[in-house]
Amino acid sequence: MSKPIKFTPKVMLGVSKKPDITRNLKKPLSMFGAEASDEDSDNDPTVSQQSSSAGKSNRSNIGLMALKSQKSIIGDANSTSDTPDYDESVYAYDEVYDTMKQAELTQLAQRREQKEQMEGKALYMDSLLEAKRRRDQDRQRALDVLKKKQREAEGDKYAGVESFVTSGYKEQQAAIEKELAEEEAKEKARDTDKATTGGLAFYKSMLDTSEDIHSAMVEATQTKTFVPGPPKPITIDKTIAEKAQEINYASGYTKVVLNDSGEVVDDGQLLSAGLNIKKKLAISSQNEKGSKYGLESRITPTSPTKMLPKTISTFRSKSSIPQSRSRESQSRQIEEQIALQEDKKRKATESARKELIYSLKSRKTEEAVASARERYLARKQQKQE
Incomplete structure (x- = not known):
């Protein structure tokens, strides 16, 4: 294997580094009132410690100032107006x-x-x-x-008679x-x-x-x-609550339930006995007399209920008659009444005329009988003389 090559840095003698001009310049102030630190200051432990302590103190000061300002604003608002910002009528x-x-x-x-x-x-x-x-x-x-x-019935009886209206x-x-x-x-x-x-x-x-x-x-x-x-306050009826409690205690479970308003959800259990008993039909005295003498009553318990629809239907039929028909029927009845009155008057006049004729005739016959009797008596008297 080949040996690794080592690089050695070359140091040039007599050459100095360029001075860092930016380090000596004054740094701009940050919003927290501390100087901004650069990369060198970050590397420097003393500088970083100073900047962190300064930042913490500045933050605590800013929080206290904001809290004081908020309290002062609330105090000013309470001191200026005692009335609330909302409308009380909405409640x-x-x-x-x-x-x-x-x-x-x-x-x-x-x-x-x-x-x-x-x-x-x-x-x-x-x-x-x-x-x-x-x-x-x-x-x-x-x-x-x-x-x-x-x-129309007279026809041409009075054709030549003068008429006027x-x-x-x-x-x-x-x-x-x-x-x-x-x-x-x-x-x-x-x-x-x-x-x-x-x-x-x-x-x-x-x-x-x-x-x-x-x-x-x-x-x-x-x-x-x-x-x-x-x-x-919501007042619950004590009597109903007590009744519900008694029923629930007697039954062993929640049989009657009360809602939030104190009303019974199902009050059917609170009804007393005897409310649903049908009433007996009243029988008339005539039927009672008939039952006494052994006669069966014609009225049955179902007769009133059977008669009810008929009466209702007749009432509806009478009320549904149009007004024109009722007026016509009334006019017809009035005509019949007038005709009956005229007939009665005519019969009365005829009977009166007949009675008058009969009375006149009877008077004539009586006078004739009296005159004949007088003549007979006169003749009889003459014969006797």
Whole structure:
């Protein structure tokens, strides 16, 4: 093997190194107030120890200064303003809820009063006057129809007789025809509205009510300033809690559960016995008498329940009759009543005429008998003389 080659450094005599100019220059101050150290100072242990001790002292001084400045800022803020930076009304949950609930109840009470006033006004005098006007109108219409039928039945009996119609009668007939046309138009419009809209009016009234309540609640919360009060304690009903505890203790497990508000989650276990017993049907006195004499009662426990759907269906059928049909039936009944009255009057006049003729005839016969008797007595007296 070959031997390794050794390199020996060459030292040149009489040649000096260049002086380091940067070492003698003043170093710039760092942000911590200590002089920056270069590579030489890092290599020098004395210089590195001095710089590290100076940096630690500077850091501790800066931390103390920052803490003092923060305390001074907080103290100044507390001394300048005692009011908090946030709005206290954001925590007034109960006060805002109570105000909104009060506004809702007030709005509902106002609507209820308006409805009662409107219903009371419509159900009392106005409805009575309107019903009277309709009855008079139907009676007049029935009389006109009856007169037309009588004229048709008479035929040409009074063909040559002069007839005249007053202006008042013409105006009355025109007004009746006009009212009849208006009522028919209203009924048609009402039927079309019912067919097209359905429950639209009901939902519209509900939306209007909810909108009014919402606007009243918003207005009440905006016009009032709220301050949070002390929290309301949650009171648990002791009787319910005691009952639940007794039931749970008797059963041996948690049979009845209370929630955080103190309400029973399932209160079916707290019901007392006997609430679901069906009541016995009251039997009338006639049925009791029949049972005494050995007769079987015709009323069975299922008879009222069987009769109920029938009554409901009849009520619905009566209420679902259109107004026009009811008006026609009323007009027909009025016509029949008027015809019966006319027939009674005619029969009464005929009976009175017959009685008058009979009375006249009987009077004539009595006078004739009396005159004949007088003549007979006169002749008899003459014969005796």
